[in-house]
Amino acid sequence: MKRGAILAALLLGCASGRDSGPSNDLLIVGYDREPDTMNRYATHILEDIQSCVIEGLVTTDERMNVVPVLAAEVPTIANGGVVMRGDGGMDVTWKLRPGVKWHDGQPHTSADVKFTADAILKGDWKPESTDGFDRISSVDTPDSLTAVVHYKEPYAPYQLQFLRGTLPKHLLDGRDIDKANDYNRNPMGTGPYHVVEWRTGEYVLLERVPHYWRGDEYPKIKRLLFRFVTNATTRINQLKAGEVHLVALVPWDKVREIRTLPNVRLNQVLGNGYEHVTLNEKHFPPFADVRVRRALAHAIDRDLIVKTILDGLVSPVNGPIQPMSWAYEPNVVTYAFSRDSANRLLDEAGWRRGAGTDSTRAKDGRPLAFTLITQAGFTIRENVAQAIQRQLADVGVKVQIKLLDGTAISPVWFSGDFDAMLHWWQSGADPEITTFFAADKSPPAGRNIDYIKDAELTKLLYASDRTIDQTKRADLLRQAQRRVAELIPEIFLYNTSKLDAVPATLRNFKGNPTNAGPFWNVHEWELQPAR
């Protein structure tokens, strides 16, 4: 008995050995997954940890503005950084910020920019994406701080070409980058932090570098610890217990629990993504009739869904480009919730009620019934799917819900073997939507899984991709958005707000709408000293 009591005391005593609250010495992040690699070009998941170590020539801020980091300025036509060549190509001149050093003290130069483009073009390793790089013919380095990137053809998202940074030439030249584990596990960067320890399955510990180029006062927080906690409920429990201080991308259905925590603040920004119902007109031909698509849009009460299921955390949207984008078009056709309009349109389209035994509409003996697939285990989405099922039943449209796990669902939609899907797209800061709506971008060429084929829309989209001047490109994209709204190839539901739970005393945390992630300005984060 005595021994038992000692053991119990010992165990309970350990609770005092728990990590303390957030401070400028240590901030603990509860992170949903372990990185695959620290190489930003090779990783295929979010780059939050990496972006504390490796900086891009630019980054995108909380309003999706492109801001220079290792570049002295963002090249544009106006500032002479972009020149359209007579042969149809374009030259982009990147002026690098002087005085920036890699963590080993070597200067960061235009040779690193050239090395990065060359390495990705060479194709003897596995970068995640070669987008844009495959249009580069060569890179010139007239001086150590100037890199001129020659494109074979216009490439509108050129500003984000080096968002993921540069690869250190002096470290990686001549090596198999896939196997360069010294770099891939502990990368050489120019950022405010470097990797001190990566304990597999447990955490990555980052520590401030001594002389960060923005000045010795940055970063304000000495150490960042990213703890890997895959299970969302466990992650929130850790936040509640104070074992982690910050949880990025809180699932919407956990918000109520977090709101009650006194030491935690929820930071919300709009997300550059939109939840929608894809209507696959190739697989379910009734969707090819625009009246049917418009009727479905009228039949769904988005305000009710947002208010009841999502606690008003998100706002309805009417198109694929989100409000904070410079290309956003607010004046588009909208489809207000109206069962009368929905019924009228379906009647017009020849889908009559009462033909079958139930109240499902039918035409030529075929019922207006389809299967809606969505991701299993995503509670909010399962609830929204049920709401849609219920609301469409009210206008005589029968929906069967099929839940598929996260890994299983991708090959299904990519093969086009589904009627309708409830899901989102989360994009980078560039407003390109060609891959979703151009006629020739259905899989395997792209992600047009509505299988919409509209000549006018396709023309506008390709024209916008070739237009470098932002004002002119915005004009084309605005026309495209108006056309998308008329066609309503998919039912737009709501913006995917990004919610991060941060310590109430954390200053300068701004969030990020894109997958560039909220750590883009980590150098200026600071905990307010305790009063």
Next chain:
Amino acid sequence: MFTNGSFSQPGSTRMLTFVIRRVAQIIPLLVVVSLLVFALIHAAPGGPLSLYLDNPNVRPQDIERLRRQMGLDQPFVGQYVSWVTAFARGDWGYSYADGRPVAERLLERVPATLQLIGVSTLLAVVVSLVVGVASAVRKGVDRVATIATVAGISLPVFWFGLVLQLLFANTLHWLPSSGRASFAGGGLGDRAAHLVLPVIVLAGAHAAGWSRYLRSSMRGALEQPFIGAARARGVSDARLATRHALRNALLPFATVVLLDASIMASGAVVTESVFAWPGVGSLFTEALAKRDYTVLMAFLMCGSAAVALLSLVADVVVHALDPRTREAVAL
């Protein structure tokens, strides 16, 4: 005097023959298992690249390029043959998820899992011995134990783990909710505190099942004529239970514990993911979600080999302890 048949061999030789024969049976079994598992994993919808599809910034032509670079465009048979020949040579390949050697990824996770399973097994054995014996001989204890064990068997590991976190970490603040150690702590006490909740969850279900098993084998033993005879000779109840009945019941109990170790491992998969425990189980969950074929294959092959070996060990133990089984097995 017997001069022919297996009884002429010395005991140790007979045991050796038995072990060799059983090991020889395991190898073809593992080959068949590998083919089945490989086929099943590859038949599951999605692949190592399917999560890339969800990112609109990765173009399909990039995914196609990666598929070629990873050799995933090869026909199934070719992929299997190259995997199985390399695996047999000890080359377990590289993880599709992070490009590191599979053996390295598995081995670095083994200590955490062994720790969790080891402590849980120990606790479950002790608890089930006490509860099993007590409920076999005491009616009152049995009633309470029945309720507790039914609860123990029925509680989903997943749910039970989260409830314990809520209670002991979030409400009472007695124990850490999850993880293997605090960042600041990491001492012996801190590590022990982190073990408590996952061990309770993992041991709980097994202690419940095992104590029921021990109880019924004890009951069975207590009804044997020799117990009645011993009682008639005046042997005390306590001595009857521990010296006679328990001794008889221990053999099947030990077998069940050994065979259940594989089920313990599968319980550890869920427990580890709920408690963010950095073991092989959470690696498996992660690999499954990412369809990390090479890691999954290595995990499942090691698991199959372990199950086969454990059942061999169980047989050997029974063989060694119980003379009645020897002839039947060896022949």
